[in-house]
Amino acid sequence: MSNDERVAIVTGGSRGIGSAIVTRLAADGYAVVVGYAGRKDLAEDAVRAVEKTGGRAIAVQADVADEHAVAALFDAAEAAFGGVDVVAHAAGKASWSTVADLDLAVLDDVHRTNIRGAFVVAQQAARRLRPGGALVTFSTSVVGLAFPGYGAYTASKGAVEALTMILARELRGRDVTVNAVAPGPTATDLFLDGKDEETIARLAAQPPLERLGTPADIADVVAFLAGPSGHWVNGQVIRANGGII
Ligand SMILES: NC(=O)c1ccc[n+]([C@@H]2O[C@H](COP(=O)([O-])OP(=O)(O)OC[C@H]3O[C@@H](n4cnc5c(N)ncnc54)[C@H](OP(=O)(O)O)[C@@H]3O)[C@@H](O)[C@H]2O)c1
Numbered sequence: 591m592s593n594d595e596r597v598a599i600v601t602g603g604s605r606g607i608g609s610a611i612v613t614r615l616a617a618d619g620y621a622v623v624v625g626y627a628g629r630k631d632l633a634e635d636a637v638r639a640v641e642k643t644g645g646r647a648i649a650v651q652a653d654v655a656d657e658h659a660v661a662a663l664f665d666a667a668e669a670a671f672g673g674v675d676v677v678a679h680a681a682g683k684a685s686w687s688t689v690a691d692l693d694l695a696v697l698d699d700v701h702r703t704n705i706r707g708a709f710v711v712a713q714q715a716a717r718r719l720r721p722g723g724a725l726v727t728f729s730t731s732v733v734g735l736a737f738p739g740y741g742a743y744t745a746s747k748g749a750v751e752a753l754t755m756i757l758a759r760e761l762r763g764r765d766v767t768v769n770a771v772a773p774g775p776t777a778t779d780l781f782l783d784g785k786d787e788e789t790i791a792r793l794a795a796q797p798p799l800e801r802l803g804t805p806a807d808i809a810d811v812v813a814f815l816a817g818p819s820g821h822w823v824n825g826q827v828i829r830a831n832g833g834i835i
Contacts, residue, residue, distance in 0.1 A: 597671040598816065599663065601625040601654050601711055602681030604633040606778030607728075610805030611678045612636045614813045616645040621671040624649045625663055625681065646671070654681045654707030664714045675723045676816040677715040681707060682728055684743045684780050697742045704746035712757055712768075721765040724816045727754045729772035731831040747772070751827055758825030767824040769815050774831025776803035797832030 598615045602608030603624035609632070616622050622640060624647055626633035633649035640647035650666045652659035667674050683703040685696045708727055715725040729747040732740045751770055758768035775781050775793045781802070782790065794802045811830045814820040 596675040597621045597623070597667060597673055598676035598678060599623040599625060599667050599674055600678045600680060601652075601663075601707075602627075602679075603636055603649075604629040606680070606780060607773065607776060607805045607808045608678070608680035609636050610809035611680060611812050612640065612647065614806070614809040615676070615678070615816065616640040616643065616647060618813055618817065619645075620676065620816075621646040623647070623663065623667040623670070625652050625654070627651070627653055627681065654679070654711055655702045657710045657713070660710045660714050664718055668718070673720050674715075674718050675720050676726070677711065677719065677724075678726045678812050678816065679708060679711045679715075680728050680812075681711075682780070686739050686784065687742065688739055689741045692742055700742050701746050701749075704743070705749045708750045708753055712753055716757060716761060716766075719764070719766045722818075722821070723766045724821070725754075725757070725766065725768045726812050726815050727768070727770045729754075729770045729827055731772045731774040731829050731834060733772060733827075734829065735774075735834060754827070755825055767815070767821060769823055769825065770827045771808060771811050771815070772827050772829045772831070773803055773808050774829070774834045776805060776808055778805060797834045799832035801832065803830065803832060 598620040600608050600611045603612045604626035612622050624633045624636045637647040637649045650663045652663040685700050727750050729751045732744045754770040
């Protein structure tokens with residue numbers, strides 16, 4: 591199957607890394623479903639940007655932790671474009687607190703979006719991805735880096751990594767790959783919000799490549815995993831972070 595016949599769902603496609611994935615996969619010839627939570631305006635901007643370049647896209651609202659909404663998201667992809675070949679599950683939420691000070695309501699909220707959401711999206715992907723397809727989930731490099739203050743968020747991404755590894759094995763015989771991308775600090779709202787300039791500069795200086803990641807850096811990795819060139823990579827966590835250890 592050539593790329594110009596393939597269909598991708600991108601959760602979190604309205605902003606940040608997901609939005610860059612929409613742009614990149616559309617440029618690679620995919621018809622793209624832009625999943626979003628609240629920013630309909632930005633999701634529609636993403637659709638218009640794809641259409642401007644001659645591509646096909648639609649925007650669909652779905653809370654990733656709501657199984658009915660996510661089933662409807664996949665239904666919409668199948669109705670509009672005939673099937674689903676790639677799911678890039680970029681939707682996610684972060685919170686920063688030490689364990690000692692953690693508000694457990696925040697923990698529940700982050701884990702609902704990041705863990706339940708990943709399971710809900712993975713469940714639909716497992717049921718519906720066509721042969722040759724790919725699911726790309728999102729972890730964080732902090733699973734390895736263990737930055738203080740990232741406990742609730744990073745624990746949720748540890749769960750995503752476990753889910754990813756196990757689903758890759760469960761899909762034996764389906765010709766569908768399941769991998770996680772684990773970015774390091776990447777210049778999006780999720781990373782930048784609430785951080786002062788000094789903190790941002792300190793984190794940007796950490797990788798040997800001495801800068802923050804860009805959403806496009808991460809979208810390139812997703813495009814590789816999603817496409818035929820990356821299809822022999824399966825059941826892996828790709829730490830895309832400029833070399834932070
Ligand atoms: N940026 C980083 O430094 C970094 C590092 C490591 C890992 N990551 C991971 O990379 C992924 C993308 O992050 P980002 O930095 O691009 O984040 P972002 O700029 O904050 O964008 C988050 C996206 O997720 C969507 N979203 C949030 N909650 C949702 C929900 N319940 N249901 C559906 N969509 C929801 C948002 O939709 P609306 O805008 O429509 O509300 C938005 O499109 C996340 O999984 C994040 O954990 C990011």
